[in-house]
Amino acid sequence: MEDNMGYSNVGHVYGLASEGRLTKPRGGKTTLNTMALNVLTYMSYSTYDWPPTDKIRRLGLPCRYYALGWRSIAEHFGMMLLSDEQTSDPDADADAMMDARTATARSRITQAWRYLRDQNLIKELQPASLGKNAGYLLLLGDDEENNEVEDWARECLGLPWRK
Template sequence: MGYRNMLAVEELAKEGRLTVIHKGVRSFDFSQYALLTRMAWLSADWPLDKTAEGKRVLPRTYSSGWLKIAIDWGMTLPQTTDEIVDIGNEPRNPKREQLAYNRLGKIAKKLESAGLIKCLRNGNVQRKNNAVWLLMLGDDEENAEVEAYVRSKLRL
């Protein structure tokens, strides 16, 4: 999963689409690159291959939530054992999780503003649903094609 998506992210980086203005100077934004890369790696490529079609996965769609990325990146590791809380028989760190959500959410907003990701469905804490993000890694025509496909599968 995600190999062609990763190549597309690299191309976007080359084009200067993963940048931020810092002290009046445009520079490469490692945080945007890292988040988009992780989302691309965890999503299926477009066009879908036979294996992906058989598994009924959605192309260029990330819906695993910020907690998965936060845990994978070690953002929720406690500084002391006092920070650990038992939630659903699992040791968790709610304070660090919230900080990670906030940080990743700010990065996602930058990507969304740049037109590199698009929220197709908001998450819902009560229903325990993660948001569904569409990665806009191609040209306008390809992105429209992928979006139409994903929306039809999600019935949006």
């Protein structure tokens, strides 16, 4: 990952959070959806900022486009680690525990993506296929900027133009 890649994107995420775009109802009140915030922050930090630099333009790299998958997020968040007690228990089935941790991590990240899609903060540009992660466009700006970011990403990725 390049130095400062996604630095500006992360600032946009915090701006969206301050506008209430990452809240959810809870017990008759609203609260911050911390999992969605963490996932979107990670995705933002892992993508090129908008607007693209001359180098990014020259290389034809999409900005605000995340395709590292759920596993990258889970690993960076330590979501699939077992506790010391779990690893030291001789009677424990480590494989079963790892499978359970992995399933939980995947489920939580998938739920965060669903929430972010519902909030119109991410958009799937490329679906997952065998051996390939889905590709998500981060919608961190206003409608005009998001359209420009999407047009650039589609051009870079060789995808059909928006309808």
